[in-house]
Amino acid sequence: MAGSTLGTLFRVTNFGESHGPAVGCVIDGCPPGMELSEADIQADLDRRRPGTSRHVTQRQEPDRVEILSGVYQGRTTGTPIALLIRNQDARSKDYSAIAETFRPGHADYTYWHKFGIRDPRGGGRSSARLTAPTVAAGAVARKWLAQQYGTTVRGYMSQLGPIRIPFESWDAVPNNPFFAPGESKLAELEAFMDQLRRDGDSIGARIEVVAERVPVGLGDPLYDRLDADIAHAMMGLNAVKGVEIGAGFASIEQRGTEHGDELTPDGFLSNNAGGVLGGISTGQPVTVSLAIKPTSSIRSPRRSIDKSGAPTVVETLGRHDPCVGIRATPIAEALLALVLADHALRQRAQGGDVRVETPDIARRQGQ
Incomplete structure (x- = not known):
């Protein structure tokens, strides 16, 4: 199936299905000599794992990663790294009623x-279950970039449905089920999600991702620009319908004297550039914002057709996230890390011996 590989030099191929024996990926191009164990990857998988709160799918998957190749005596060898995550709590019978119909808003029809x-x-294959291998691969990229x-690559939820979440502190993000950057809106978010679940409906969200201490010079104009590849990767995440870099659509109302x-x-x-000028990183933080649509699999009856084209009504049973954005933050972080690692290797290969006299002012100011 075309479209399952991301990257040029740091290259990740994703495989598996939601209810198959396992999902996983093969990372080709990770430099040799880096210390790597399952524990390095598991921490990020645990942040994405289902069943961690009442606001997400109750599918109980331990998401324990297994390293099958590419690591010897605790270090990467430079050969392909195969990562496997076994599926242990699939309930295929929940989907028997929709085998002959198409869920509105889902990929069934296409x-x-x-x-x-x-x-x-x-x-x-269209399930968000396939984001688990993405997070696993992103953990490898994140460790290499940090070393x-x-x-650093961090993210948070800035909006859930109509509720805007003000940024208060990075410290708050890992301490609540929404990846919210503060406590002021938590009670409102909890009440909103509880009512949404009672309504049998779903909602969208906005996720922000920030990469700091990014090297200057990443990106290959014209068609492999850093921001273009970031947008390409983020649009590969289930339910993403919009990507902004830096000021994004707010730049429409800005004047040049404000935006530049x-x-x-x-x-x-x-x-305002979001750390990218002319498709090349400036050394400032790379800032990305994602718009995530409401979950398509909902209990509420929806009009559709069956495979013969006859009209029908679809009610989706099973266990689903009423807001897929709640668990999207670690996935978006992983995708940004993968793109940055790939471009860092590409820059090292093509321009590793480039030397300029102008100082890296972004690094100088500690960004």
């Missing part, structure tokens, strides 16, 4: 027309 066959069990450049990030000997005065 998969059927593209391939002439589809796996209805949990959405098969090589001190790069002025430079001084002490650093940039703003970051």
